[in-house]
Amino acid sequence: MAALIWLIGGIVLVAAEILSGDFFLLMLGIGALAAALAELAFGNTFISLAVFAVSSIGLVTFARPWLKARFHGAIVPDNVQALIGGKATVLSTVDETGGQVKLNGEVWSARSFDDKQVIEPGTSVTVMEIAGATAIVWAEPA
Numbered sequence: 536m537a538a539l540i541w542l543i544g545g546i547v548l549v550a551a552e553i554l555s556g557d558f559f560l561l562m563l564g565i566g567a568l569a570a571a572l573a574e575l576a577f578g579n580t581f582i583s584l585a586v587f588a589v590s591s592i593g594l595v596t597f598a599r600p601w602l603k604a605r606f607h608g609a610i611v612p613d614n615v616q617a618l619i620g621g622k623a624t625v626l627s628t629v630d631e632t633g634g635q636v637k638l639n640g641e642v643w644s645a646r647s648f649d650d651k652q653v654i655e656p657g658t659s660v661t662v663m664e665i666a667g668a669t670a671i672v673w674a675e676p677a
Contacts, residue, residue: 537574538571538575538583541568541570541587544564548560548561548564548567549564558606559599569586569587570587571583619663619664619665621661621662623636623645623670624636625654625656625657630647630653634646644668644669645660646672652674654672658674660673661673
C-alpha cells in the first residue's frame with residue numbers, strides 16, 4: 536500500500552512539473568518513484584523515506600542546476616545590461632554635466648563617471664553604467 540502511495544505521489548509531482556517548468560517538482564517526483572521502488576524491494580517505510588530524502592536532495596543539488604543550464608540556456612544580458620562594459624567614442628566633450636558618445640552606432644547622452652574627468656571628442660571610453668538614457672562613461676587616464 537505504501538509503495539502505491541509513493542508511486543501516485545511521484546506521478547503527480549512529475550505531472551505538476553509541466554506547470555512549473557523549474558525542474559524542482561520533477562526531482563521530487565523522481566525521488567518519490569525511487570522511494571516506491573525501495574518500498575517494493577524492502578517493505579520498510581523508513582528505508583523508502585530515506586531513499587526519497589537522499590535521492591531528492593541529490594537530484595535537486597546536482598541534477599537540477601545542470602538541467603536548468605542545459606534547457607534554459609545561459610543568462611544573456613539584454614537591453615541596458617548588454618551595454619555596460621562596452622566601448623563608445625566621445626562625440627562632444629563629456630564631463631560631469633553632460634556630453635555625447637556614439638555607442639553601438641547610436642548617439643547617447645553621456646556623463647563622466649569621475650566628476651573631475653573631462654573627456655575630449657574622439658576619445659574611446661568604457662560604459663560603466665546606464666542611468667535612464669544617459670551613459671556614464673570612463674576614459675583611462677593618459
